[in-house]
Amino acid sequence: MRFSRLIFATLLVIVVSTTFIFVKETDLGPQCYISNDSSQDIAITAIRRNKNRDLGTVKVGSLMSFTVRGEDSLVFAVRYADGREIKSKPIYFVFGTTVNISISDERINVSRETDT
Numbered sequence: 001m002r003f004s005r006l007i008f009a010t011l012l013v014i015v016v017s018t019t020f021i022f023v024k025e026t027d028l029g030p031q032c033y034i035s036n037d038s039s040q041d042i043a044i045t046a047i048r049r050n051k052n053r054d055l056g057t058v059k060v061g062s063l064m065s066f067t068v069r070g071e072d073s074l075v076f077a078v079r080y081a082d083g084r085e086i087k088s089k090p091i092y093f094v095f096g097t098t099v100n101i102s103i104s105d106e107r108i109n110v111s112r113e114t115d116t
Helices: 002-026
Strands: 031-036 042-048 051-058 063-067 072-080 085-087 091-093 097-103 108-114
Touching: 031 051, 051 063, 091 097
Parallel strands: 031 097
Antiparallel strands: 031 063, 042 051, 042 072, 072 085, 072 091, 097 108
């Protein structure tokens, strides 16, 4: 009797952990790509409900990508190497979309693609 309970508990743990790993790997959320099309390196900060997350520095001509967990609205603050700063309007991320953000010397351009 104890042996069968142990086997059942072990199988349950295996099934639950395998399911969790599968769900985590397949439910990635909205994708975001940020390209630095400006003439300077830039530092990017994502702002979500007054909480800041430093995304790091993006070199001139480089691309950064990340996944947004769940659906959310973010504002991006960009600081240029010369000290100037600009902010985007709120950008809403939903499942099934890819958001492309292009940063030039003057502005932040946003485009969306719907995954099909």
